[in-house]
Amino acid sequence: MILSVNDVRKSFDGAQILRGISLSVNKGDVVAILGPSGSGKTTFLRCLNYLEIADSGRMTFSGIDYDMHSLAKKEIAAIRKRTGFVFQSFNLFRNKTALENVTEGLVIARKMDKKEAREIAEATLRKVGMLDWASHYPSELSGGQQQRVAIARAIATDPEIVYFDEPTSALDPELAGEVLSVMRMLAEEGMTMVVVTHAMDFARNVSKHVVFMENGVVVEQGETERIFSCPEQDRTREFLRLEEKL
Amino acid sequence: MSERLIGILTDSFFKILIPGLTVTIPLTIISFALAMIIAIAVALIQFAGVKVLKEIARFYIWVIRGTPLLVQLFVVFYGLPNVGILIDPFPAAVLVFAINEGAYCAETIRAGLEAVPSGQMEAGECAGMSYMQIMRRILLPQALRISFPSLANSIISMVKDTSLAANITVTEMFMATQRIVARTYEPLALYVEVGIIYLIFCTVLSRVQRWGEKRLGRYRI
Numbered sequence: 106m107i108l109s110v111n112d113v114r115k116s117f118d119g120a121q122i123l124r125g126i127s128l129s130v131n132k133g134d135v136v137a138i139l140g141p142s143g144s145g146k147t148t149f150l151r152c153l154n155y156l157e158i159a160d161s162g163r164m165t166f167s168g169i170d171y172d173m174h175s176l177a178k179k180e181i182a183a184i185r186k187r188t189g190f191v192f193q194s195f196n197l198f199r200n201k202t203a204l205e206n207v208t209e210g211l212v213i214a215r216k217m218d219k220k221e222a223r224e225i226a227e228a229t230l231r232k233v234g235m236l237d238w239a240s241h242y243p244s245e246l247s248g249g250q251q252q253r254v255a256i257a258r259a260i261a262t263d264p265e266i267v268y269f270d271e272p273t274s275a276l277d278p279e280l281a282g283e284v285l286s287v288m289r290m291l292a293e294e295g296m297t298m299v300v301v302t303h304a305m306d307f308a309r310n311v312s313k314h315v316v317f318m319e320n321g322v323v324v325e326q327g328e329t330e331r332i333f334s335c336p337e338q339d340r341t342r343e344f345l346r347l348e349e350k351l
Numbered sequence: 352m353s354e355r356l357i358g359i360l361t362d363s364f365f366k367i368l369i370p371g372l373t374v375t376i377p378l379t380i381i382s383f384a385l386a387m388i389i390a391i392a393v394a395l396i397q398f399a400g401v402k403v404l405k406e407i408a409r410f411y412i413w414v415i416r417g418t419p420l421l422v423q424l425f426v427v428f429y430g431l432p433n434v435g436i437l438i439d440p441f442p443a444a445v446l447v448f449a450i451n452e453g454a455y456c457a458e459t460i461r462a463g464l465e466a467v468p469s470g471q472m473e474a475g476e477c478a479g480m481s482y483m484q485i486m487r488r489i490l491l492p493q494a495l496r497i498s499f500p501s502l503a504n505s506i507i508s509m510v511k512d513t514s515l516a517a518n519i520t521v522t523e524m525f526m527a528t529q530r531i532v533a534r535t536y537e538p539l540a541l542y543v544e545v546g547i548i549y550l551i552f553c554t555v556l557s558r559v560q561r562w563g564e565k566r567l568g569r570y571r572i
């Protein structure tokens with residue numbers, strides 16, 4: 106098991122957003138997190154990478170146990186160096202080219218040799234089909250292209266797990282397709298991924314596990330096939346029925 | 352125009368221009384460079400919300416922006432000797448201009464930092480970078496890019512404000528002009544002349560600004 110979190114809780118201004126979420130991820134797993142808007146999916150993912158600090162919860166990541174509420178800056182830095190995060194709104198560094206967006210984390214955060222970083226970055230950009238755009242700035246790229254560079258940035262550091270927060274929600278269907286096919290390729294290569302998504306096709310066909318969240322709790326989770334074919338909870342069934350209709 | 356006047360104007364042109372090039376311009380450049388260092392430090396302190404330092408930064412900006420530049424010059428040059436601190440005219444002017452401009456530019460840069468979307472910081476954190484690394488390589492460059500037109504405005508204002516240094520015996524362009532006026536009794540022609548030289552300096556700076564914006568501007572903010 107590469108990641109396991111237990112009983113994650115988080116409130117904002119007295120409102121409980123996460124009411125005890127637990128999740129386990131094995132190496133090579135693709136876990137899809139589904140749920141209606143406002144159910145706390147983004148908040149949960151942000152807690153996993155400490156962009157938000159949970160009120161309580163335990164995490165075991167790569168064999169080390171952490172108290173999610175109180176851990177040292179150094180521990181957070183160490184965890185982040187071994188994870189990748191892909192945002193809904195891409196968040197590419199606007200003052201850096203596509204290539205520099207990828208090398209930044211290697212050269213600056215991980216003190217890698219510049220030449221080696223460049224080679225890795227180029228190989229990663231090639232993988233996501235963006236090598237030809239290496240010297241372009243984010244403002245010169247389409248949303249789909251930006252998201253593919255963002256994925257390259259997240260995976261170039263050879264992370265043990267990559268978190269995706271609705272990576273295609275800000276994109277037209279056509280552009281979403283190119284991003285989803287990159288993610289599918291990563292899944293086939295055995296990348297461990299936790300993906301918050303509304304893309305039901307992706308969840309159904311690529312993910313191994315599905316977690317259905319609502320109001321800050323996990324309503325149901327299990328093997329993808331089982332969740333889609335015979336969900337146990339009425340809420341899950343209803344959610345899937347509505348989503349499939351869209 | 353009389354031949355005498357033309358003679359005075361051509362004769363005085365270089366007498367005014369030379370203190371412009373040797374005093375006004377260096378005074379502006381040195382003061383502005385120091386002001387930028389102060390401004391970036393003060394902006395970072397405020398942006399990061401460093402506890403006690405933040406209060407000091409607010410106090411500094413409050414005092415400097417709330418008092419006239421001329422008063423500040425007089426306090427430092429004529430006032431401080433009372434407590435045994437004597438500073439030569441030029442360094443005193445540099446000190447006051449740097450501290451004064453630093454307060455205004457600090458606010459400009461702080462606003463620039465706040466205009467950078469929070470996702471830029473978060474992306475840096477997720478890439479494993481430290482706060483200072485993100486600040487130096489991602490946030491500050493973007494903030495300076497955003498602030499660039501305002502900062503260019505500030506330096507253009509400063510070229511003109513250096514004329515106040517005449518009041519503390521710095522022989523910059525304006526004082527040089529006053530001296531020639533005292534000798535020749537041609538205030539209209541000579542003050543217009545020095546005005547034109549200021550205008551030339553500021554025009555050059557505006558050009559530099561436009562050129563700079565183009566060079567900086569390959570990425571859009």
Ligand SMILES: Nc1ncnc2c1ncn2[C@@H]1O[C@H](COP(=O)(O)OP(=O)(O)OP(=O)(O)O)[C@@H](O)[C@H]1O
Nearest residue numbers: 117118122140141142143144145146147148149271
């Ligand atoms: N920083 C914050 N401060 C206050 N409230 C917040 C904050 N972040 C999230 N919330 C609240 O927490 C709730 C859950 O938000 P979250 O973004 O985690 O939901 P989500 O499941 O990702 O929804 P969506 O599908 O719309 O992205 C929302 O009601 C939101 O308003």
Ligand SMILES: [Mg+2]
Nearest residue numbers: 146147148271
């Ligand atoms: Mg969300």
